[in-house]
Amino acid sequence: MTLRYDPANGEAFWSAISRIPGCPGIGPDMIIEPMIFESGALYKLPEVLCRAGADPEQHLLVVMDPTLMRRGKESLKPLAIQVLKDAGWKPEKLELKPGPGGQLHTDLDQIGTVKARMNSGSAVVSIGSGTVTDITKQACFDFEQKTGSRLTYVACPTANSVGAYTSNVASVFIRGVKRSIPSRLPDALVYDLETLRDAPYAMTVAGAGDMLVGFVTFPDWLIANRLGMDPSYSEFPQTLVGKPDEIFLENAGSIREGSPEGVAVLAKFIAAAVLGISVLHASTPLSGYEHIISHLIDQQAEAQGSPVAMHGTQVILAAMVVGEAYRYFLSDFDPSRVRPDRCYPDENAIKQRIEKTFSHIDPSGGAAAECWSEYR
Structure with missing residues (x-):
């Protein structure tokens, strides 16, 4: 294909x-x-x-x-x-x-x-x-x-x-x-x-992983749109790349073997998919909560001077965690148990939560302050 x-x-x-x-x-x-x-x-x-x-x-x-x-x-x-x-x-x-x-x-x-x-x-x-x-x-x-x-x-x-x-x-x-x-x-x-x-070969695997996160990022984007949080939702990036599952399944062998055809189709798919989000000036079609998880891993590694895994490998593994969250939401979620006060804490509570989370990554407080500056 x-x-x-x-x-x-x-x-x-x-x-x-x-x-x-x-x-x-x-x-x-x-x-x-x-x-x-x-x-x-x-x-x-x-x-x-x-x-x-x-x-x-x-x-x-x-x-x-x-x-x-x-x-x-x-x-x-x-x-x-x-x-x-x-x-x-x-x-x-x-x-x-x-x-x-x-x-x-x-x-x-x-x-x-x-x-x-x-x-x-x-x-x-x-x-x-x-x-x-x-x-x-x-x-x-x-x-x-x-x-x-x-x-x-x-x-x-x-x-x-x-x-x-x-x-x-x-x-x-x-x-x-x-x-x-x-x-x-x-x-x-x-x-x-x-x-x-x-x-x-691990880099090729990472590239495929970076593209396959779409199975959770598009739902993230659609839900945000339906909840009135993001009016930019569009079918454009999905139409541009077609059906990733069919493309990857049909070309999996040639990509794995490194044939010219397999190398080219993966390169073109990545190029087209990311151009789709560049045209929209929004990363949301291919970057959701799984990227937040990956970025936190990167930040911890940077603070500790440790090596990190490849970006695409991290995000596809994180996408599996997000996928499990969707499974729970669709099969086990009970709306009556939602605590609105926990969903929308006051400003001071949010600030304390950010500081606590980032203290494990950067004890100096600098990373928390930088993150908090975006929310204020």
Whole structure:
């Protein structure tokens, strides 16, 4: 089964999804063109940069982390740099350094490191998965907000692990709290199928998990709408991706085996699904309570300097907990036992509950204060 709306189809894709009922309109800042999902796509990176509006005479900043990545028998990142040099570009490599826990996190310091290497004449390439992409796109966004200069930015995903590549939101640690903040989209995307194929299998599993949370996120969103808490509910993102259960079941074997067809269909599904929420400017279609659970796990790991599991793995496991809550709600819930006073405590009670919850994560109280600032 192929996707009804294929993001590899360029202008035809954007024209088609703009006619889906519920689409709020697609402005020029939403268009990612081209999005290439091909074998050997890495070798088209110089061409894609030019199509996106960059020029070989420009300063080209290439952002990556120190993780060794293989593409067949070659080392991916040196190969990408060489491809650019062979085409006449002069790439400046920026290798981000992990924090004290040995992992790279999307935080203000890392974003500032990237932004400090930019100037108004820069073009930018990121080579990495979710964290490198979020850091880079947020640095580009912040640079534009500060200077008014929009830099050409091309992302080269290195794993089918997460939806950051087509999201106009970034998940950033701010004062110990992981927050989703407005960001920007890449101008173009280069999905090299060999690179995605050779990523660790656990990352592919995480990418599938990140998409399969829809079985609890859409009910969350619909209930919020029916209760008058969120008027933005729309069938648009569901129509855009079709029937995930059928798509994943039909393609499970090829995805697991890493065939070109399986790698491409997963990459396209993730790209299209997350574009759906970017167009709506709302993460709710694919981010509900299960993401809150995952973010708390991330925050605790950050505070303790411990490694974290992959985002998609965490959220799909958390979605199973949420699914059990729905099972209870549908089969065992007794409305007569609801205590409205417990559902709607006063401001002081809520503040105390937040402080107690976050004290296990950050004894200093900083994370609780940051979280409370959002509620006030």
